[in-house]
Amino acid sequence: MSTEQSGGMNDNDRSITGFVMISHAVVHTYELSIPILMVIWLAEFGVGTAILGTAVAVGYGLFGIGALPAGVLVDRFGSRELVLVCLAGMGGSFLLLSIAQGVWSITLALCVWGIAASIYHPAGLSLISTGVEQRGTGFAYHGMAGNFGIAFGPLITAVLLLFFDWRVVTTLLVVPSVIAIAYAITASFDEKAAVRADGGTDTDDPDPDDGSPTSLSGFVADSRALFTFGFTIAILVVMMNGLFYRGTLTFLPDVLSDFLPDVADQLQLFDPDSPMAEEFDPASYLYAGLLMVGMAGQYVGGKLTDRIPTETGLIAIFGSLAVVAVLFVPAAEAGMTSLLLVSAVLGFLLFSLQPMYQATIAEYSPPGDRGLSYGYTYLGTFGIGAAGAAIAGYLLELTTVMGTFVGLAVFPALGAVLAVVLYRYGTRRV
Incomplete structure (x- = not known):
């Protein structure tokens, strides 16, 4: 009896689900911590809401624009490696933010964040669809983790700002990506387990001329x-x-x-x-x-x-x-x-x-x-x-x-x- 029939997640399902949950939470932790930091940047750098809003819009825009090419890369190289690139890039972007000297350097750091973060959703959702036999349960936990990041990312940022300067806070916010990368490196899972369980195969590389x-x-x-x-x-x-x-x-x-x-x-x-x-x-x-x-x-x-x-x-x-x-x-x-x-x-x-x-x-x-x-x-x-x-x-x-x-x-x-x-x-x- 398959796990789909028996109603339980197997070890591979749980490993993938844990990986995408922590990664999804980290993505949205960063995304919604930015508006909290903007309150400080408006005062510290003496810029108006129009200029800073445009700078942030560029980074947020790349978060979405990169989704289409990221989807193509996922099909070529697999999900795990690309999620690792995503996590490393987001962590690096917040290190750049910690040394920002003005609106231009903030824009550069947020561009790095947007490009890195854009990889996640195509890669994470693809990984669930091809590797998790209990797909519905996997998607449910994945969504809950994203909501956790959305809700608690700003809260964690606000609390840290009580005790530390914003540059220290952005440096500390690198820690979630480090934890997620450490989990990914130690986690063991088969990205195509659900495909094979459904009778498919992943042994052949995609033909670049097959119309896919x-x-x-x-x-x-x-x-x-x-x-x-x-x-x-x-x-x-x-x-x-x-x-x-x-x-x-x-x-x-x-x-x-x-x-x-x-x-x-x-x-x-x-x-x-x-x-x-x-x-x-x-x-x-x-x-x-x-x-x-x-x-x-x-x-x-x-x-x-x-x-x-x-x-x-x-x-x-x-x-x-x-x-x-x-x-x-x-x-x-x-x-x-x-x-x-x-x-x-x-x-x-x-x-x-x-x-x-x-x-x-x-x-x-x-x-x-x-x-x-x-x-x-x-x-x-x-x-x-x-x-x-x-x-x-x-x-x-x-x-x-x-x-x-x-x-x-x-x-x-x-x-x-x-x-x-x-x-x-x-x-x-x-």
């Missing part, structure tokens, strides 16, 4: 076949999510600080003249809490994909996000209780979108091109979506915080409209 996505002609042909009307609209939906996600989260710690009272001073948590009092920023902890609520959003959104048409879920969530974006500043100004409530709702809705659009992509793409379809998905979410950071930065300089949130509300509003179009005119392929 590993050749340029195959990539172009598969891409043309993939982009039906329904899939194109689905990718546009993904882009709207990415633009709002990155635009909202990038400057949120800095924005939240405008609405929060000086809790440390009121409660006399620290000596007013101590370094900890100077570094304590309650906005960073509210931001981390918002991301933790997002874990519940991921769970609920995933459950809903099995119960309602994903297009209906997208319409409801995008529409709700547009309303929350418009109401965010008035609610934040109304008092602490309403600020906490609107922040929790924002985090819940923002992350409930992810399983919904991931399931939608699956429904509008053929199984044989699923890897390529998710390559385009990450290009839209992290690549094009990275422009949201620059857009938010410019809006904050040109208008008020209220104007910025109203401007960003355009993206979920368009997402809801596109989801309606998809519901009415799209043709599913599974």
Whole structure:
């Protein structure tokens, strides 16, 4: 009886799952620690939100743009080695950040991070699909680990900043990648175990002329076949999510600080003249809490994909996000209780979108091109979506915080409209 039938993960499954879980958590730990550090960079380097937002958008953009070539490299060289390159590159980028002297060196370090991080999702998801026989369980644990990094990365960064200078903190943040690399080197697993268990073979190298996505002609042909009307609209939906996600989260710690009272001073948590009092920023902890609520959003959104048409879920969530974006500043100004409530709702809705659009992509793409379809998905979410950071930065300089949130509300509003179009005119392929 196979592990799929018996319902248990074998040793190979567990080894791969452990590897991708720690790697996925590290990727998102770095990704969401950057907005916390931006609050300090804005003050230390005397740059505006537009300039710093553009610099960060370049790094975040490479995080998505690199997904397509990374997918091709995974097919050529395997996942383990490329994930190791990813982890080493991300650790090295934070070492570069620790010696940054201005916005240009920050941009360079974040470019290194973006290129390295872009390797992970194609490599990690491919490794689960080819090596883990209990794929569903593997994907579930993989997603949970990513959520852990998303929620606790900013929290860990904020806590470290209480005790250390930001340059020391970025150096300490190299440690997670070192731990992940050490685990990968000692872990033993078969990348193709699930393929062989399903009756496939991995003994032959891919033929560069066989029309597969590993050749340029195959990539172009598969891409043309993939982009039906329904899939194109689905990718546009993904882009709207990415633009709002990155635009909202990038400057949120800095924005939240405008609405929060000086809790440390009121409660006399620290000596007013101590370094900890100077570094304590309650906005960073509210931001981390918002991301933790997002874990519940991921769970609920995933459950809903099995119960309602994903297009209906997208319409409801995008529409709700547009309303929350418009109401965010008035609610934040109304008092602490309403600020906490609107922040929790924002985090819940923002992350409930992810399983919904991931399931939608699956429904509008053929199984044989699923890897390529998710390559385009990450290009839209992290690549094009990275422009949201620059857009938010410019809006904050040109208008008020209220104007910025109203401007960003355009993206979920368009997402809801596109989801309606998809519901009415799209043709599913599974």
